[in-house]
Amino acid sequence: MIGHAEKAAPFAANEERAHWHDQALWFVRLKRDRQAESIPEWEELRQTASAIKAHTLSRIADYLEEFERNATKNGIHVHWARDAAEHNAIVHKILADRGITRLVKSKSMLTEECHLNPYLEERGIEVTDTDLGERIVQLRHEPPSHIVLPAIHLKKEDIGELFHKELGTQRGASDPKYLTEAARGHLRQKFMAAQAGLTGVNFAVAETGGFVVCTNEGNADMGTSLPPVHIACMGFEKLVPRSKDLAVFLRLLARSATGQPVTSYTTHFHGPMRGGELHVVIVDNGRSMILGQETFRRSLSCIRCGACMNTCPVFRRSGGYSYGYTVPGPIGSLLAPLRDPKNFASLPFASSLCGSCSDVCPVKIDLHHELYAFRQEMVRSHRVPLGKRAAMRGLSYILARTWAYRLAGGLMRWILPRMPRALVYGPWNPWGRQRELPPMPRQSARALIQRDLIEKESK
């Protein structure tokens, strides 16, 4: 198993790019702050959103049944999928039964999680991701590196080169406006030729039997109002009880995500288009297992805004790919190991526990507390490397005993300055790989304070 730090190494090695990534995401965080400050009741809104999610999850089965009843009345076909395989099979069957071979998709992290694209492509269906960032990474045969900004790891020159090869833009052209225009033309052809459109779901409403999809580009709207078949895929946790709850979440979502007051298009689907069909696939895929875990169930409240990534000092400096999971950053560092603790054991440690993620989370998930709790779980279940466990055990022995602490401090002050550099900065000191140890003080803090006190007394 390769850990987060190892996977982050190539990203961090390109200092200039890593710095740009860091600054670009921090800029988004600042835009978010300005939007949050413009709403005096922002903190109450977060509290309300958090409570609505907690309530909904406590009665989720009832609300899903209510949603199904009302959606069916609206002429929507509701499907249920327990896992990724069933989800993919349902989507494929809807397409195959109608002889559909050209599908346009708008952004859906759920279908990324289920690996829907390769599943459909193996079965002869052309899948086109239509969000510009997602189209870019699809053409590069890469997954998105951020859930809201899929191509944030790339520079415009990379995209210029890619579009020159794939879309025939001028060699060396890298102007974002020019490249976006080229993609617009390319994707409009795809929209016009598509036989079905697939979207995610930002929020579904039990009371009204409909759902909401938010985009800035309008790609979900193109993809669902030109071809006659619309398939929407959602994790069950996207449900809210009432239409008035949408107000709470829509006030928070775009402001937290990109620092916009709202997305350009907030589209409400409560039935198929004229002469068309509308399908909703409700997916579990491990979520009910998370619901059963008291310590971690709040992670299911996530509305996928990405604010925790933009603010995270680790994410900004290590890039989305270092997490190796569909949802990266602080929230992904919970969701991934909840699914697969063996392969993602290092992710709860990919955090400074500074708590910035918890501060910006619009639904008040206690991210850094959960990450901390997860670390303890990882240690208990022996998923932390032996060396780290032994070091932690040794350190806690020393820190718990005054005599051991004094002895160890004295030894370090004496030995370290006398040791050859190669020995201090050997492979057993990963901390020292990019950092210099401070010079050893001649005296301990304790001794300094004691001397000070004696001097004062004597005066």
Added chain:
Amino acid sequence: MSSRDLMLAALRRNAPAASPLPEPSAAIVYPDPQKQFAEVFTSVGGKFARVAGREEINSELEKIEAYTQARKIASLVAGVGKSNLDVNALKDPHELEGLDVAIIAGEFGVAENGAVWVPASALGPQRAIFVVTQHLVLVVPAREIVHTMHQAYDRIRFAGLGFGVFISGPSKTADIEQALVIGAHGARSCTLYLVG
């Protein structure tokens, strides 16, 4: 058991103890909601103009190059714009491709975020019109500006609606190096006339 029943059973088994469903707290009230709306709508890339009546829109439109140069115009607002495409005659949404300007009535606007509510009934038989058109013109009555999204959802009736969309400015993207580009897939411009 079906997947549906297995899922619901698992969710009932694992659900936490019941917690109350809260009501949204009191929200911001703007001293001048029309002014707030205009500011936000402009800040998200929209073009805004206040007009006294619908007749004035026709002369305002003549100042917009996208309109004067347009070959195909579809207006769904009576008395506004030189409509030369009858959308009611369209059998297929793909026939909208090539539409230069669409003029659509918004039901109301939201001051806090510059969003305009456009229900299916305002879009004619092919709802794709608002996003396929190259340029979008929205016409909204000045008295129909609410303060926040809370008031917006108090107004919307979903029974029998089928489809509705909040539109806040033109289509846009910042997916290439975070550089804002207006006109991603949908309308390249969004002009709003607040009437009255």
